[in-house]
Amino acid sequence: MDRAALQRALLHPLAKPLVFALWLLPFVWLVWAAVADRLGANPAEALIRSLGDWTLRALLLVLLVTPLRITFRMPALARFRRMLGVFVFFYATLHWLAYVWFDMGFVWADVVADIPKRPFILVGSLAWLLLLALAATSFNRAIRALGAPRWQALHRAVYAIAVLALLHFFWMRAGKNNFQEVAVYAALFALVLGWRLWRRLAPQGSSVSSRI
Amino acid sequence: LPGKPSTVPGGTTVEKPARYEDAAGYNNFYEFGLDKEDPARYAKTLKPQPWTVQVEGLVNKPGRFDLEALLKLAPMEERIYRLRCVEGWSMVIPWEGYSLAELIKRVEPQGSAKYVEFVTLADDKQMPGLRSNVLNWPYVEGLRMDEALHPLTLLTFGMYGEVLPNQNGAPVRLVVPWKYGFKSGKSIVKIRFTEQQPKTAWNVAAPQEYGFYSNVNPQVSHPRWSQATERRIGEDGGGLFAKRRQTLMFNGYEAQVGQLYAGMDLKKFY
Numbered sequence: 001m002d003r004a005a006l007q008r009a010l011l012h013p014l015a016k017p018l019v020f021a022l023w024l025l026p027f028v029w030l031v032w033a034a035v036a037d038r039l040g041a042n043p044a045e046a047l048i049r050s051l052g053d054w055t056l057r058a059l060l061l062v063l064l065v066t067p068l069r070i071t072f073r074m075p076a077l078a079r080f081r082r083m084l085g086v087f088v089f090f091y092a093t094l095h096w097l098a099y100v101w102f103d104m105g106f107v108w109a110d111v112v113a114d115i116p117k118r119p120f121i122l123v124g125s126l127a128w129l130l131l132l133a134l135a136a137t138s139f140n141r142a143i144r145a146l147g148a149p150r151w152q153a154l155h156r157a158v159y160a161i162a163v164l165a166l167l168h169f170f171w172m173r174a175g176k177n178n179f180q181e182v183a184v185y186a187a188l189f190a191l192v193l194g195w196r197l198w199r200r201l202a203p204q205g206s207s208v209s210s211r212i
Numbered sequence: 213l214p215g216k217p218s219t220v221p222g223g224t225t226v227e228k229p230a231r232y233e234d235a236a237g238y239n240n241f242y243e244f245g246l247d248k249e250d251p252a253r254y255a256k257t258l259k260p261q262p263w264t265v266q267v268e269g270l271v272n273k274p275g276r277f278d279l280e281a282l283l284k285l286a287p288m289e290e291r292i293y294r295l296r297c298v299e300g301w302s303m304v305i306p307w308e309g310y311s312l313a314e315l316i317k318r319v320e321p322q323g324s325a326k327y328v329e330f331v332t333l334a335d336d337k338q339m340p341g342l343r344s345n346v347l348n349w350p351y352v353e354g355l356r357m358d359e360a361l362h363p364l365t366l367l368t369f370g371m372y373g374e375v376l377p378n379q380n381g382a383p384v385r386l387v388v389p390w391k392y393g394f395k396s397g398k399s400i401v402k403i404r405f406t407e408q409q410p411k412t413a414w415n416v417a418a419p420q421e422y423g424f425y426s427n428v429n430p431q432v433s434h435p436r437w438s439q440a441t442e443r444r445i446g447e448d449g450g451g452l453f454a455k456r457r458q459t460l461m462f463n464g465y466e467a468q469v470g471q472l473y474a475g476m477d478l479k480k481f482y
Contacts, residue, residue: 041446103456169473171436174436178346
């Protein structure tokens with residue numbers, strides 16, 4: 001498919017509902033697996049970790065939108081960024097709720113005691129709070145109310161979220177020396193964040209590129 | 213591999229055992245991969261026969277024991293133990309074996325033998341997980357002599373009335389029920405009696421997180437998580453909504469093993 005055709009496909013009225021349905025699939029699958037007892041010996045752990053994985057994947061994808069859009073000159077990709085961002089928040093919220101519910105039994109005193117004891121839960125919770133701020137300002141009215149420059153400055157917090165999320169994953173796996181998947185995610189995040197840094201530092205960087 | 217119900221105090225809990233497929237499908241055995249499902253998937257390449265266990269070090273009668281000799285060394289008993297993983301989950305598992313003390317008595321340890329070291333198989337032709345360098349291979353574990361001689365310390369050949377599946381440490385492993393699961397080495401090839409405390413695999417990999425003793429202790433947190441509670445796999449009404457249960461001191465075997473640690477600061481010797 002050439003670029004024009006791809007651009008047309010991205011602008012198709014069904015493109016957004018399709019992406020929406022695709023990103024809902026992991027959630028649907030997990031709910032089905034939980035009900036059908038298909039999550040293995042330790043279903044709570046499987047559910048919590050799976051929701052965390054999908055949060056990381058959605059976060060990677062939302063950070064990939066701008067590099068793809070500029071590299072392949074496909075402005076239509078920008079239409080999907082907000083929805084993908086809200087999906088990051090959706091999976092992060094489920095991930096956190098699953099921890100509070102299945103690990104802590106909804107005992108808030110235990111949650112409050114647990115967070116400072118476990119640095120990886122602390123940084124994960126911080127990342128979720130930042131995501132909450134971004135999700136709460138993801139409406140057109142919020143953008144207008146804040147004004148574009150302030151809104152954009154706030155939404156640069158997504159870079160901090162990426163770093164916190166990766167640290168959360170790294171610390172979680174550090175207990176068992178299991179860094180293979182962490183390394184894969186770290187490399188992918190380095191790619192999408194490094195691309196931005198490179199654009200910013202490159203000498204030919206014009207005012208266009210500084211707007212990313 | 214049938215065994216008579218054990219008469220050792222603490223040897224048979226009446227709690228509900230985990231399903232066999234959970235006990236044989238949810239394992240930590242890094243020699244076959246890092247995911248819990250990996251051992252069941254990849255341990256088919258392990259060859260549990262023929263097998264010999266080398267017994268050496270500070271003993272009067274060192275020697276090589278082949279599996280047939282070990283199986284006949286003492287009567288098989290069925291022990292139903294709680295297994296508590298350092299990760300915060302637990303299972304009840306019926307094992308077949310006999311007290312390690314039976315073997316130790318026969319090889320006559322010398323007075324200078326203070327510790328027992330267990331070396332497990334590290335063969336990259338049988339174990340794909342050795343390609344990753346998460347731990348120093350071979351996996352080494354160890355016990356103090358009095359811990360090794362305790363009747364609850366089980367030299368184990370079977371579970372659920374059958375020979376051990378490969379992923380659970382065939383053909384011979386240790387089960388030390390009052391310690392976190394990783395203290396119980398799988399697929400043992402060498403037992404060495406030493407004067408020095410053995411350098412155990414997880415203690416070498418992360419000394420601040422995993423001590424030599426690693427007794428189950430709800431009061432001593434892992435640096436990354438609390439050990440106060442555990443998720444019991446296979447519990448009635450279990451699954452997703454099962455409430456976590458309180459972890460017991462020495463995994464509930466305090467009456468049997470507490471005196472081994474009298475006067476020791478268990479926060480220091482974690």
